[in-house]
Amino acid sequence: xxxxxxxxxxxxxxxxxxxxxxxxxxxxxxxxxxxxxxxxxxxxxxxxxxxxxxxxxxxxxxxxxxxxxxxxxxxxxxxxxxxxxxxxxxxxxxxxxxxxxxxxxxxxxxxxxxxxxxxxxxxxxxxxxxxxxxxxxxxxxxxxxxxxxxxxxxxxxxxxxxxxxxxxxxxxxxxxxxxxxxxxxxxxxxxxxxxxxxxxxxxxxxxxxxxxxxxxxxxxxxxxxxxxxxxxxxxxxxxxx
Amino acid sequence: xxxxxxxxxxxxxxxxxxxxxxxxxxxxxxxxxxxxxxxxxxxxxxxxxxxxxxxxxxxxxxxxxxxxxxxxxxxxxxxxxxxxxxxxxxxxxxxxxxxxxxxxxxxxxxxxxxxxxxxxxxxxxxxxxxxxxx
Numbered sequence: 004x005x006x007x008x009x010x011x012x013x014x015x016x017x018x019x020x021x022x023x024x025x026x027x028x029x030x031x032x033x034x035x036x037x038x039x040x041x042x043x044x045x046x047x048x049x050x051x052x053x054x055x056x057x058x059x060x061x062x063x064x065x066x067x068x069x070x071x072x073x074x075x076x077x078x079x080x081x082x083x084x085x086x087x088x089x090x091x092x093x094x095x096x097x098x099x100x101x102x103x104x105x106x107x108x109x110x111x112x113x114x115x116x117x118x119x120x121x122x123x124x125x126x127x128x129x130x131x132x133x134x135x136x137x138x139x140x141x142x143x144x145x146x147x148x149x150x151x152x153x154x155x156x157x158x159x160x161x162x163x164x165x166x167x168x169x170x171x172x173x174x175x176x177x178x179x180x181x182x183x184x185x186x187x188x189x190x191x192x193x194x195x196x197x198x199x200x201x202x203x204x205x206x207x208x209x210x211x212x213x214x215x216x217x218x219x220x221x222x223x224x225x226x227x228x229x230x231x232x233x234x235x236x237x238x239x240x241x242x243x244x
Numbered sequence: 245x246x247x248x249x250x251x252x253x254x255x256x257x258x259x260x261x262x263x264x265x266x267x268x269x270x271x272x273x274x275x276x277x278x279x280x281x282x283x284x285x286x287x288x289x290x291x292x293x294x295x296x297x298x299x300x301x302x303x304x305x306x307x308x309x310x311x312x313x314x315x316x317x318x319x320x321x322x323x324x325x326x327x328x329x330x331x332x333x334x335x336x337x338x339x340x341x342x343x344x345x346x347x348x349x350x351x352x353x354x355x356x357x358x359x360x361x362x363x364x365x366x367x368x369x370x371x372x373x374x375x376x377x378x
Contacts (some may be wrong), residue, residue, distance in 0.1 A: 052288045052308045073313040097376065101310045145310050161291040161312035
């Protein structure tokens with residue numbers, strides 16, 4: 004059994020969400036941390052290198068933040084967001100980035116299976132949700148993305164810094180205003196709140212051999228998140244590209 | 245065997261002294277980790293402006309593959325003298341030739357002798373990679 008730290012921070016403000024993930028990335032805890040969270044208000048996050056101008060005017064009207072991780076824009080609505088922060092030499096993240104995705108996605112697929120969803124890596128096929136003209140993460144796919152019903156249902160991206168990794172992911176429980184016909188847990192007729200899906204995830208990972216120690220963010224992490232919250236939605240960061 | 249005319253870091257950067265200049269790049273292993281052999285998976289590289297002063301270990305840029313953003317750290321302190329801007333437009337250079345054409349920055353280094361620094365030679369880097377894989 005391996006012990007992980009577990010944080011549940013639901014309905015947090017978008018900038019705070021990014022600030023807390025930054026605190027976890029820059030942290031020193033040797034235990035991997037799994038953070039499960041949601042956003043209030045619902046917001047749109049840009050990838051670290053994504054151009055703000057790629058977003059449609061409709062998308063830009065939502066509360067915006069820029070992530071530390073790469074990839075496309077995500078509309079954080081009707082989803083469970085997760086982040087994993089761990090040392091880069093952890094067995095989940097050692098070696099090639101693509102292999103680490105496959106390992107994390109395999110764990111998520113086992114949770115989705117309990118909802119009646121058969122999620123698999125996309126492989127070589129093209130998805131119905133792919134749209135080369137869209138700035139949205141769920142409209143772009145790679146061979147290692149999790150898909151079902153011919154569409155992408157989990158978006159994820161990593162940041163690697165100073166020997167640690169931050170892995171962001173969005174698991175869609177239902178679609179959002181900006182993402183349209185993507186794969187969701189609701190497709191399988193399973194209607195779950197983010198909190199209910201989070202408990203399933205924890206239960207499945209525990210059954211797979213992980214012991215979770217549920218904690219609150221530390222005072223240091225909270226102070227970091229609060230101090231940095233404004234930066235992630237600031238014009239200086241949003242308009243960096 | 246990787247070139248033995250330079251030093252390496254455990255985070256997969258290399259540095260080579262040429263005259264009064266330190267040339268810095270990333271290894272083939274770093275590139276492979278990011279893109280698994282698919283050179284098209286490298287999508288962006290952000291390098292510093294000349295004139296910037298860096299401390300050893302400081303982040304001088306960032307590289308993005310389809311699935312990860314990673315920091316680029318300099319093994320040596322110094323002032324950025326020249327940047328390989330060709331990489332920003334042609335990231336495939338990093339897959340094809342990370343040790344020569346794929347250099348990233350040239351520094352006027354503070355230390356002129358790499359032996360003073362805690363860096364790995366080619367054999368030490370190979371050993372580190374072997375240990376990391378297990």
